[in-house]
Amino acid sequence: MARPMQVSRYWRHFREKYRLIGGKCENGHVFFPYRQVCPVCGSKNVEEYEFSGKGKVLTWTIVRNPPSGFEYYKPYPLALVQLEEGPVVLAQLTDVDPEEIHEGMEVEVVTRKVREFEEDGIILYGYKFRPVLR
Amino acid sequence: MRKAVIIGAGMTPVGEHWKLSLRDLAVEALLKAMEDAGVDKVDSLYVGNMVSGPFVEQENLGALIADWAGLGNIPAVKIEAACASGGAAVQEGVKAVLSGLEDVVAVVGVEKMTDAWPSDATRYLAYAADAEWELFHGASFVALNALIMRHYMKTYGYTEEDLALFAVNAHANGAKNPYAMFKRPIKVETVLKSPYIADPLKLFDASPVCDGAAAVIITTPEKAEELGVPKEKWVEVAGMARAIDTINLANREDLLTLKAAKIAAEKAYKMAGVEPKDIDFFEVHDAFTVMAALSLEALGVAKKGEGAKLAREGQIAIDADYPIQTMGGLKARGHPVGATGVYQTVEAVLQLRGEAPNQVPDAEVGLTQNIGGTGSNITVSIFRRV
Ligand SMILES: [Zn+2]
Numbered sequence: 001m002a003r004p005m006q007v008s009r010y011w012r013h014f015r016e017k018y019r020l021i022g023g024k025c026e027n028g029h030v031f032f033p034y035r036q037v038c039p040v041c042g043s044k045n046v047e048e049y050e051f052s053g054k055g056k057v058l059t060w061t062i063v064r065n066p067p068s069g070f071e072y073y074k075p076y077p078l079a080l081v082q083l084e085e086g087p088v089v090l091a092q093l094t095d096v097d098p099e100e101i102h103e104g105m106e107v108e109v110v111t112r113k114v115r116e117f118e119e120d121g122i123i124l125y126g127y128k129f130r131p132v133l134r
Numbered sequence: 135m136r137k138a139v140i141i142g143a144g145m146t147p148v149g150e151h152w153k154l155s156l157r158d159l160a161v162e163a164l165l166k167a168m169e170d171a172g173v174d175k176v177d178s179l180y181v182g183n184m185v186s187g188p189f190v191e192q193e194n195l196g197a198l199i200a201d202w203a204g205l206g207n208i209p210a211v212k213i214e215a216a217c218a219s220g221g222a223a224v225q226e227g228v229k230a231v232l233s234g235l236e237d238v239v240a241v242v243g244v245e246k247m248t249d250a251w252p253s254d255a256t257r258y259l260a261y262a263a264d265a266e267w268e269l270f271h272g273a274s275f276v277a278l279n280a281l282i283m284r285h286y287m288k289t290y291g292y293t294e295e296d297l298a299l300f301a302v303n304a305h306a307n308g309a310k311n312p313y314a315m316f317k318r319p320i321k322v323e324t325v326l327k328s329p330y331i332a333d334p335l336k337l338f339d340a341s342p343v344c345d346g347a348a349a350v351i352i353t354t355p356e357k358a359e360e361l362g363v364p365k366e367k368w369v370e371v372a373g374m375a376r377a378i379d380t381i382n383l384a385n386r387e388d389l390l391t392l393k394a395a396k397i398a399a400e401k402a403y404k405m406a407g408v409e410p411k412d413i414d415f416f417e418v419h420d421a422f423t424v425m426a427a428l429s430l431e432a433l434g435v436a437k438k439g440e441g442a443k444l445a446r447e448g449q450i451a452i453d454a455d456y457p458i459q460t461m462g463g464l465k466a467r468g469h470p471v472g473a474t475g476v477y478q479t480v481e482a483v484l485q486l487r488g489e490a491p492n493q494v495p496d497a498e499v500g501l502t503q504n505i506g507g508t509g510s511n512i513t514v515s516i517f518r519r520v
Contacts, residue, residue: 013266031385033267039385059288059389061280061332063272067257070272078277078332080285080384088384090281091271103288114271126270 010124015048017126020109022087024049032087053109055083055129060093060101069115081107081129095130106132138231139368139520141358142171142351143480148315148468151345156190156246159347160199164242167349172363176351177236179203179210182223182243183472184506186212188258190246199242216262217421219243220348220475221376221504221513227352228371237357243476244347255343259471262507264382276340276422278383278508280332283424285389287334290439294334297423298325299445301338301465304420307452308462310492315344315468325423339423341469348476350483355520365520369483372499373406373516375399381510390439392425394512395432395503403434406499406516410434413516414497415457415485417478419505421464429503430458433514457494460485475504475513486519 013033015021022032026045029038037044060079063070070076077093079101093101094112107129114126144166146159154162160181168174181195192198196210215222220243227241247255259275260268268278286292302322308314320338328337353361358368377397380386387393403409410433418433420426427441435456436444444450450458461467461481464474482500484490490497497519504513 039380059281059285061277061284061335062330063274063277063332064329065256065274065276065331066253066272067260067269067274068251068253069257071253073272076272078271078273078281080281080389088386090268090273090382090384103284124270 007122010122018111020051020053020127021048022051023047030085030087032083032089051083051085055081055107057101057103057105057107058082058088059103062098072116077101079129092128093130094128100131108132136232136234136354138228138352138371139355139358140350140352140371140479140483141363141367142167142173143349143483144170145313145348145477145480146346147313148344148346148470150248152248154345156186156192156244157198157202159246159345160242160244161203163244163347163349164199164203164240167240167351171351173238173351173361176205176208176238176240178208178230178239179205180223180227180239180241181210181212182220182241182476183212183245184214184216184219185258185261185471186246188261189250215511215513216506217471218475218504218506218511218513219472220477221502221515222475224350224476224479224515225374225376225513228374231352231354237353239352240349241352241476242347242349243473245470245472246345247343247470248345252343267382267384274332276335277332279422279424280335281383282389282508283335283339283422286424286427289390290442292442294326295322296442296446297339297427298322300420300423300426301325303445303450304459304463304465307460307492308466311461311467312491314462314466315342316462316466335422341421341464344468344470346468346470346473346477348473348480350476350479366487368520369486370518370520371515372518373402373404374514375401375405376511376513378511379509381507383508390428392428392432392505392509392512394509395429395505395514398512398514399433399503402514402516406518408499408516413499413501415460415494415500417460417463417481417500417502418458419464419503420459421469421505425505426458429505430456433501433503452492452494460490460492460494475502478502478504479515482517486517
């Protein structure tokens with residue numbers, strides 16, 4: 001069985017996973033997650049950039065045979081969401097009827113529990129996307 | 135520059151080998167390849183394997199397998215490139231021969247997957263994805279391919295039925311391969327009626343979890359002659375290359391282009407001095423039906439968006455213009471991940487020697503393409519009859 005994830009390993013990504021902070025290079029390319037070298041132009045002059053969290057479903061699936069550690073949630077929808085700033089993010093969809101999911105569906109970011117480890121284990125939170133509330 | 139030829143090939147049947155361990159499988163395939171080549175020692179060993187650590191708590195496969203195969207104190211290492219580990223190990227073996235540092239090289243690809251619980255196997259296979267940004271969110275490897283599959287169908291107007299044709303073709307060919315895991319032909323309905331694992335991807339769109347090992351012996355033509363290996367057994371490694379793409383699917387420039395395959399194929403074609411139309415058969419990486427379609431496009435066999443059309447038009451069968459998966463492919467032969475690239479190589483060798491159970495008539499040039507990750511690490515190799 002998969003062992004509980006170390007706290008430090010999870011803690012390193014708080015900003016990205018709670019606030020959707022990625023990077024922006026000197027030439028204006030934005031990307032997610034943050035990295036030291038711009039994946040578009042190779043610039044090493046990169047600063048943090050917070051995304052709005054609004055986007056559209058590019059493609060999606062329903063995970064029916066999840067990896068160990070995610071059995072509790074099955075089946076769950078997973079999608080590639082194209083943020084309004086351009087980059088694509090992989091995340092679970094939440095608060096949605098699977099029948100309603102479609103390509104182009106407008107979604108917004110929310111913070112949710114992503115995974116829970118056994119009894120004494122830690123609980124991981126992170127971004128998921130839900131249909132935009134009107 | 136030196137030339138490299140394959141002079142020996144061996145494999146175990148693919149399946150659920152409850153009675154055999156990783157080392158049993160690897161040693162069996164390796165000894166068969168050495169016997170086929172008529173050699174009893176080699177200068178070095180390269181082991182293609184992806185996830186032996188999590189699956190069977192065993193790393194250091196170079197030492198393990200060389201030791202148990204009785205190869206002596208030679209250099210031996212494991213090569214890992216996710217599901218393309220086998221293809222990469224073959225290429226590293228060829229490079230060692232071409233460099234002049236080693237004259238007779240053994241390559242074995244092995245994976246033992248059925249000792250794990252299915253949901254753990256699903257987790258270990260997802261180690262080929264980006265742990266922090268894909269697996270963290272509960273993405274299985276199948277789910278990532280399902281995202282691509284839906285996007286492919288939506289973008290080009292294909293149906294689940296269209297993609298099922300790749301599985302049907304693979305099973306038809308695998309039915310004739312005694313080493314295949316599934317030796318039964320299937321119908322389109324079989325695929326369509328199988329349960330969804332990650333919609334729209336169904337059980338029969340995917341290759342199975344299984345065990346197996348395959349091996350080849352590589353040397354130069356001069357050395358092959360010296361060793362007295364009959365020329366009918368030689369198969370030249372005419373071209374090879376590999377490339378990577380973003381490990382995280384979300385960071386891909388275009389979800390529907392296997393850019394790494396495209397780059398590797400262009401280089402391999404150039405090195406071999408051939409074009410797609412000169413290739414007599416293609417062993418492409420159909421871990422999922424949509425990957426077969428995207429591979430045909432990346433290899434220049436079909437135009438972008440038209441890979442699935444080739445299946446619809448009947449152009450991928452043994453007797454058609456672009457035979458693929460002649461021995462069943464990953465889908466029907468089986469996909470013991472780190473061994474798959476070596477199985478493809480062994481099958482190409484059998485085709486080019488004219489010894490394949492599902493022979494492509496007068497095959498002279500064959501191509502193997504092995505994908506690691508969701509298209510993130512890809513090898514392309516071209517083999518020619520000597
Ligand atoms: Zn940039």
